[in-house]
Amino acid sequence: MSTSSKAWIKPALAAAVIAGAGFAAWMSLNSAPAAPQVTFTGIKGERITPTDLQGKVVIVNFWATSCATCVAEMPEMADTYNRFKGRGLELIAVAMKYDPPNYVVNFTETRQLPFKVALDITGEAAKAYGDVTMTPTTFVIDKNGKIVKRYVGKPEFAALHQLLEKALKG
Incomplete structure (x- = not known):
């Protein structure tokens, strides 16, 4: 050559x-980063495993009964869940470790929350999700188990709904 x-x-x-x-x-x-492989414990002692959530769009909402913003956003979280659950949305409201379990159960029952509510008694879930300390902190996870959005504070629900529409189509 x-x-x-x-x-x-x-x-x-x-x-x-x-x-x-x-x-x-x-x-x-x-x-997008992968969501942590966390098994949540529901308020009735049931386990919510990563396998249970596979192939679904998932909202993980860290909250506390003592958080005014968290309490204020719960009706909109319930409306969001009810609007999208038939299309594959799962929502897990994870009470922070400092929240007394009896307060969480009472809040869930009196408000008739339609989605899964979990207790993070050891703080392991909050730690796995990047050491969550601010409430509310909400994660949107796509069908492939990737975190596509993190909200600190109350989400802008119109934008959240647009994101869910896109994620549920994907």
Whole structure:
């Protein structure tokens, strides 16, 4: 091979390296983190496992009965759940470890919350989800088990509903 016939190799190799680096950068920006593989304990002692949630869009909402914003958003969480549950949405409201279990049970029953409510007695779930300390903190997880959105504070429910529409189609 002559030198002139090899002239294309360096530019082609450089282009391939640049394209690969660009793709890697795009993937790192566009790949959502996987949701922690946490087994939740419901208020009646039932276990809610990662296997139970496979293939569903899941909202995990960390809250407390002593959190005014959490209490205020619960009717909208219930409405959101009722609106999307028939299309594959699961919602788990996870009470923080400092929330007395009897308060959580009383709140759940008197408000007739339609979704699963779990107790995080050891704080393991909050720790697994990035050491959640602020309430409410809400995660939206897609059908592939990836966290697609994290809200700290009350979500903007119109935007949340748009996100759920998209996630439930995917």
